[in-house]
Amino acid sequence: MRLERRQNTSRSALVLAPVCAIGFTMLVSGLLVLWAGAPLGRTYALLLQGGFGSVFGWSETLTRAIPLILTGLSATVAFKARLFNIGAEGQLYAGALAAVAVGGLHGGTGIEWPLWVLFPLMMLAAAIAGALLLLGPALMKARLGVDEVVTTLLINFIVLLGVSALLDGVMKDPTAMGWPQSVSLQDGLELGRLIAQTRVHTGLIWGGVLAVLVWLLFKHTVLGFDIRALGANSRAAAFAGVPVTRTVVLVALISGALAGLAGAIEVAGRTSYVTLDMSPGYGYSGIVIAMLAGLHPLGVLAASIFVAGVLVGADTMSRAVGVPTYIADVIVAASLISVLVAALFTQFRLRWK
Structure with a gap:
């Protein structure tokens, strides 16, 4: 298995890369939320509401x-x-x-x-x-x-x-x-x-x-x-x-x-x-x-x-x-890793030998 540089990167790949990265981040973080015994949907809803769901939330953000x-x-x-x-x-x-x-x-x-x-x-x-x-x-x-x-x-x-x-x-x-x-x-x-x-x-x-x-x-x-x-x-x-x-x-x-x-x-x-x-x-x-x-x-x-x-x-x-509030650090770190990996695969493809 080796990485091979792509000759061209399509627009669809550039659009899908960050979407897939976000999806992977939510999946990894969701596993930790479920492990903590919390409802997944409500947890993410509260996360968004706290940061962006009100004037106070936006001001603090x-x-x-x-x-x-x-x-x-x-x-x-x-x-x-x-x-x-x-x-x-x-x-x-x-x-x-x-x-x-x-x-x-x-x-x-x-x-x-x-x-x-x-x-x-x-x-x-x-x-x-x-x-x-x-x-x-x-x-x-x-x-x-x-x-x-x-x-x-x-x-x-x-x-x-x-x-x-x-x-x-x-x-x-x-x-x-x-x-x-x-x-x-x-x-x-x-x-x-x-x-x-x-x-x-x-x-x-x-x-x-x-x-x-x-x-x-x-x-x-x-x-x-x-x-x-x-x-x-x-x-x-x-x-x-x-x-x-x-x-x-x-x-x-x-x-x-x-x-x-x-x-x-x-x-x-x-x-x-x-x-x-x-x-x-x-x-x-x-x-x-x-x-x-x-x-x-x-x-x-x-x-x-x-x-x-x-x-x-x-x-x-x-x-x-x-x-725990440390889930925020996990989300940020997982976002970074997934975005970097997604960006890598927009430039390279895997070749199997």
């Missing part, structure tokens, strides 16, 4: 989707160039800390900055913090051949330990009753509510605009062509004149900056301060979202809403039928 969009874009940019950035979680926290350092601790300098100056400085600091955190592993890969999967993954743990130390040290809020959290942002630096009486904030607009900009970058710029060429074949790209090291550095800066902005927007839009459990794994979920979207920036928007809806709906489902 969109709120949860905002950081996922940005970390998904971060992974998309990096993976498109075969720079496997597994460190978006650490870059998110670095961006959040930088945002608070500019927007919350600046008062110690004795300078009163106007909000219209302070807000862009806060976002810029977050983007720079995330970008610099990925720059080192990218340079080590480009110059020394060091595996960036290992370095970016290990940096996540270093950053989280650093966050823990800072939240119990110089950045600790003295009014937090001993709770390890940073000082809050200055009043006026929070993002506005996009929908009244909900938690949906204007970070959703930021995510949509950035997705369009990344799509334009890939499709209509020389850098986008270099990124795609590097991802297709780095040796052929170098032979064709693509500046490999420069492209890797720019990809690292863009990818890290997007993850850093995810942290700043999460602070400015939802929490106003940094805590050690601020992110329930948004950086790692961004990898899943990028793959579900097929590394397409606009597809990241749909994939983020899907994953966020599953995670939000799992809470309603768990309370109603007693199925």
Whole structure:
């Protein structure tokens, strides 16, 4: 048995592939639901209702989707160039800390900055913090051949330990009753509510605009062509004149900056301060979202809403039928695997010998 590349891929195969992937995901997840002793139809109905069946459900889904969009874009940019950035979680926290350092601790300098100056400085600091955190592993890969999967993954743990130390040290809020959290942002630096009486904030607009900009970058710029060429074949790209090291550095800066902005927007839009459990794994979920979207920036928007809806709906489902919320993680993981396998079989066929 071997894989053989198809000469042509029909439109029907492209349409049926995601349908079959979704069906396989529902089948695998359904077996686990039945194993837990819950009614299958009602469980799936509650899952959809919790995430998409009401104004409150949609608002929570969109709120949860905002950081996922940005970390998904971060992974998309990096993976498109075969720079496997597994460190978006650490870059998110670095961006959040930088945002608070500019927007919350600046008062110690004795300078009163106007909000219209302070807000862009806060976002810029977050983007720079995330970008610099990925720059080192990218340079080590480009110059020394060091595996960036290992370095970016290990940096996540270093950053989280650093966050823990800072939240119990110089950045600790003295009014937090001993709770390890940073000082809050200055009043006026929070993002506005996009929908009244909900938690949906204007970070959703930021995510949509950035997705369009990344799509334009890939499709209509020389850098986008270099990124795609590097991802297709780095040796052929170098032979064709693509500046490999420069492209890797720019990809690292863009990818890290997007993850850093995810942290700043999460602070400015939802929490106003940094805590050690601020992110329930948004950086790692961004990898899943990028793959579900097929590394397409606009597809990241749909994939983020899907994953966020599953995670939000799992809470309603768990309370109603007693199925563990971890079933949501199974659905997301099975969706990723099935979509990848379905995409593989649109390009290849099995040949038996």
